[in-house]
Amino acid sequence: MLEVQDLTVTFHTGRGTVTALHxxxxxxxxxxxxxxxxxxxxxxxxxxxxxxxxxxxxxxxxGGRVLLGGQNxxxxxxxxxxxxxxxxxxxxxxxxxxxxxxxxPVAAQLTHVLRLHxxxxxxxxxxxxxxxxxxxxxxxxxxxxxxxxxQLSGGMCQRVMIALALACRPSVLxxxxxxTALDVTVQxxxxxxLKSLQQxxxxxxxxxxxxxxxxxxxxxxVSVMYAGRIVEAAPVSALFxxxxxxxxxxxxxxxxxxxxxxLPAGIPGRIPDLHQMPAGCPFHPRCPLAQGLCAERDxxxxxxxxxxxxxxxxxxxxxxxxWGRGVA
Amino acid sequence: xxxxxxxxxxxxxxPVWTAAADAIDLLKRNPIxxxxxxxxxxxxxxxxAAPAIAPYDPLTTNxxxxxxxxxxxxxMGTDEFGEDIWSRVLWGARIDLAIALGAxxxxxxxxxxxxxxxxxxxxxxxxxxxxxxxxxxxxxxxILAMGIAAALGPNLRNLILAIALINVAVYARLMRAxxxxxxxxxxxxxxxxxxxxxxxxxxxHLMPNCxxxxxxxxxxxxxxxxxxxxxxxxxxxxxxxxxxxxxxxxAIGVARxxxxxxxxxxxxxxxxxxxxxxxxxxxxxxQDLLDPQRR
Numbered sequence: 001m002l003e004v005q006d007l008t009v010t011f012h013t014g015r016g017t018v019t020a021l022h023x024x025x026x027x028x029x030x031x032x033x034x035x036x037x038x039x040x041x042x043x044x045x046x047x048x049x050x051x052x053x054x055x056x057x058x059x060x061x062x063g064g065r066v067l068l069g070g071q072n073x074x075x076x077x078x079x080x081x082x083x084x085x086x087x088x089x090x091x092x093x094x095x096x097x098x099x100x101x102x103x104x105p106v107a108a109q110l111t112h113v114l115r116l117h118x119x120x121x122x123x124x125x126x127x128x129x130x131x132x133x134x135x136x137x138x139x140x141x142x143x144x145x146x147x148x149x150x151q152l153s154g155g156m157c158q159r160v161m162i163a164l165a166l167a168c169r170p171s172v173l174x175x176x177x178x179x180t181a182l183d184v185t186v187q188x189x190x191x192x193x194l195k196s197l198q199q200x201x202x203x204x205x206x207x208x209x210x211x212x213x214x215x216x217x218x219x220x221x222v223s224v225m226y227a228g229r230i231v232e233a234a235p236v237s238a239l240f241x242x243x244x245x246x247x248x249x250x251x252x253x254x255x256x257x258x259x260x261x262x263l264p265a266g267i268p269g270r271i272p273d274l275h276q277m278p279a280g281c282p283f284h285p286r287c288p289l290a291q292g293l294c295a296e297r298d299x300x301x302x303x304x305x306x307x308x309x310x311x312x313x314x315x316x317x318x319x320x321x322x323w324g325r326g327v328a
Numbered sequence: 329x330x331x332x333x334x335x336x337x338x339x340x341x342x343p344v345w346t347a348a349a350d351a352i353d354l355l356k357r358n359p360i361x362x363x364x365x366x367x368x369x370x371x372x373x374x375x376x377a378a379p380a381i382a383p384y385d386p387l388t389t390n391x392x393x394x395x396x397x398x399x400x401x402x403x404m405g406t407d408e409f410g411e412d413i414w415s416r417v418l419w420g421a422r423i424d425l426a427i428a429l430g431a432x433x434x435x436x437x438x439x440x441x442x443x444x445x446x447x448x449x450x451x452x453x454x455x456x457x458x459x460x461x462x463x464x465x466x467x468x469x470x471i472l473a474m475g476i477a478a479a480l481g482p483n484l485r486n487l488i489l490a491i492a493l494i495n496v497a498v499y500a501r502l503m504r505a506x507x508x509x510x511x512x513x514x515x516x517x518x519x520x521x522x523x524x525x526x527x528x529x530x531x532x533h534l535m536p537n538c539x540x541x542x543x544x545x546x547x548x549x550x551x552x553x554x555x556x557x558x559x560x561x562x563x564x565x566x567x568x569x570x571x572x573x574x575x576x577x578x579a580i581g582v583a584r585x586x587x588x589x590x591x592x593x594x595x596x597x598x599x600x601x602x603x604x605x606x607x608x609x610x611x612x613x614x615q616d617l618l619d620p621q622r623r
Contacts, residue, residue: 049517052521054517054520054521078525079525082523082524082525083523084523085520085521085522085523086521086522086523086524087523090521090522091518091521093514093517093518095514098513098514098515099514099515099517099518100515100518101515101519101533101536101537102515102537103536103537104536113522113523116522116523116524117523161518164518164522165522168522168523
């Protein structure tokens, strides 16, 4: 189980310090897939990078805890963290080709990781590398081993990245929009692959995406993020059946639907500029339910039962003063 | 740009052989680079074989045979001490290539380390390193080389050091500039995410991505190093007379050109020109050879 508690991240910019994450809480149950959805710029990637402690200046973790097996990763030394990264938590990125080193063939990159964390070398590392590529369902792994990233297609690069990420048998995988840069047909294959590997290895996965269809397909739980805050968290079935937060409902209404000629409703306005955060709830300028209170103070997270018998017992969280209004 | 080239076309051979085959293939398509490489290879072979193929000892004087024009017995004639110029030119290939190689390797290693550390860690380390490079580059380089060579004393090792030192800044700047570009690449973040400590990200993942322009530069600088060495030796601050170094040999013959003994300076001068040209031609093709995406 990976637990993120009250994670706060700031960025120092020329126009002052902005807060990118406002006390984010996130729970990734072991062996389950948790989705993190939201518009671009809401802090999804920053959350993943902060968990890995890969944020670069001007980004800075200002508070909170990241608990992996009871151990607070934010309290580890850089050295100890180097033994966690790759070995216990791995991450794959949105641009698969750019995350592979252009001057080395795939083999060099795979055997390097295997030597680093598993002490394999020579033939053993080569064989294990080929086995990993085969496991990532790359055809003719012996050829892919000798290929440079630019000789591979985007989908193949992502499969190589997945092989690299799983090379050291991590228990947690952070997947940052793993299919966004790929063709639709390839997206499906990569999702199938991630799904089967997740089940086979019992991986704990955080799937960052803005694609609600993908969430429905893959995830067990989902957290919705807006302007650096988790505004709603719920089991997937409950969330889709009955979204509570007005922002979640807006996201649902923004989906393209097959067979419908009507353009999706969308959410009016834009995600706020981090430099000019609205007072109170950050969503209130775009919110159909907003009232005077919303501009005065932000709602606090509220645990609700949801009154949904299908999601019996599964607690869900929503962060809105007036979530009860307008819920069907 | 990124279209996969008909699947992955790599034969099942050892990587070393693939690389060598790639290199040969590239040279075939690039005759100018091939010509440059050929010139340097010939000079290197000649230098290695000098003890076996030189007809005379390069340092044996023979006053009776002084200033013979090129012809039978002395292919390139003799100088004022009666030394055989052909033999001296052959031996000179050793010294001049050693100078080029030594100076470039020392400058490249020092410069790359300084530039990489400065670019990667930034802050005050960057300031100190790069302002030191500014100081080095503030002097006209040949004058600085003269100063260093004069201060250290004129011999081969100090000559190499002097030429290397005036070039450190060139490599440091190139390395730092490339590193500033690549250090935020996603693959650097990915490497860090795979558990590599910062120094290994720098050494294993970032520096190899910065080397192409540096190797191209080093090829051009090799020719330039020979020119500088010859220049310093010519004014007496490098290798001393009577060592068979091409610059020294040009210096020996200068006074005789006016009396018609052109061959004393001409042949070593020609060798300098050939070597410099050879290195410059290689530099043009190295870019293609080193960048996997352009193979």
